[in-house]
Amino acid sequence: MQTYDVLIAGGGFHGLAAAYCLAKSGVRTLLLEARGIGSGTSGACAGRAQACEGHLDELNIALVRDGLKAHETLQEELDFDYEWRKVGLLLLLREEGMVRLWSERSSVLTASGIPTGIIDVQSLRKAEPNLRTDGLLGAVACTEGTLNPLKFSLALARAAARYGAQIRRDSPVTGLEVQGRRVTAVKTAAETYSAGVVAVMTGSWVNEITRMAGVELPIQNSHAEAFITEPIPPRIYHNIGVADSYETIYGKSHAVAFGIVPEPDGSLYVSEAVASTGDLHDRSTAWGLAAMARAAAGFYPFLRDVRAVRTWARPTSIAPDEEPLVGWVPQLENLFVSTSLLETISAIPVLAGWMAMMIQGQAPPRPLDRYAPGRFFPGIPQGAGR
């Protein structure tokens, strides 16, 4: 049986960034990915390092603010061009209530080091001359980051491997062996491994693995679709979204949380048609493509003449309280999970370092109790980790 200090399941942003930080600290790390690097939700996402749309608690703000700062040097550190760039974000305001809400949010964010403001319709027209502004009241404006999510995944994987992490693709975890309160073996079709810590970072598929050890986490999944257009000359100059995206999708079986990211090659990444379903699949639908195209052409009428070239979909996990799940599973001593971050790309550079510290038995600079899986299992005393 091959033995490692830490075995990570899942080759998305969580697993890869954790593998990088662990390997960099000299920890013997193995990462098992069921398919390819970034082939889950990470490689399919819009690549936005969001700045202003998350929870306003101190912990989340620190992760996002400091994570965005860390991204400024991470690309160089990983020695791989993953198309990191800073870009203006405009969240379109279409209701008075949202203007009030975002005025308050902007004050908190700005005071916390994430400068955010509201611009009026005239300024919005200047910033985005091809946008149809009928019915709009202005926009939330801030600066965020953007990257190529597949290249970011590969950058993390290669840098982790350079520090000695073993990364095995096409290696789905198929079984866990548990003795007492410890996971003692991890199985794939071909091999059996043992590790001091088993870290499950399989995104929407977390329960498919923790369940093998008798642990069911209370995560739900939504299903989101996106499409990419053919390249066109620049006519959209910012990342665009709607300020009420959360309110638009909340409690609906199907809804579009409209967003556009202009890509460096001139194509436009258009998202997100969201369906609430427990079914974990990557199929896109005729409804999703049509609904996103309608929303996009409603805001930018010239898009009626632009072709969509590819559409896809992935699930995203979310906890019932909409907080991340990061930490030790209380039922076992050496099972760590990380999933359901809301602003994954922004937070992951900092969070991964903190997770690596926790996995090595150290305290992170800020306690992550708020994210502990144990909050959903109040009867079980919190495990001490390793």
Ligand SMILES: Cc1cc2nc3c(=O)[nH]c(=O)nc-3n(C[C@H](O)[C@H](O)[C@H](O)COP(=O)(O)OP(=O)(O)OC[C@H]3O[C@@H](n4cnc5c(N)ncnc54)[C@H](O)[C@@H]3O)c2cc1C
């Ligand atoms: C359309 C869309 C747009 C998005 N846009 C953004 C954005 O702009 N910015 C942002 O921050 N977030 C965005 N998100 C959310 C973001 O993509 C996710 O939060 C993030 O990718 C989750 O990363 P992860 O590592 O937890 O999961 P994943 O990337 O899904 O990784 C989990 C991995 O585990 C693997 N796996 C599954 N089962 C097993 C097994 N048995 N054994 C081994 N491996 C297994 C999977 O193949 C997968 O590769 C978006 C999501 C969607 C759907």
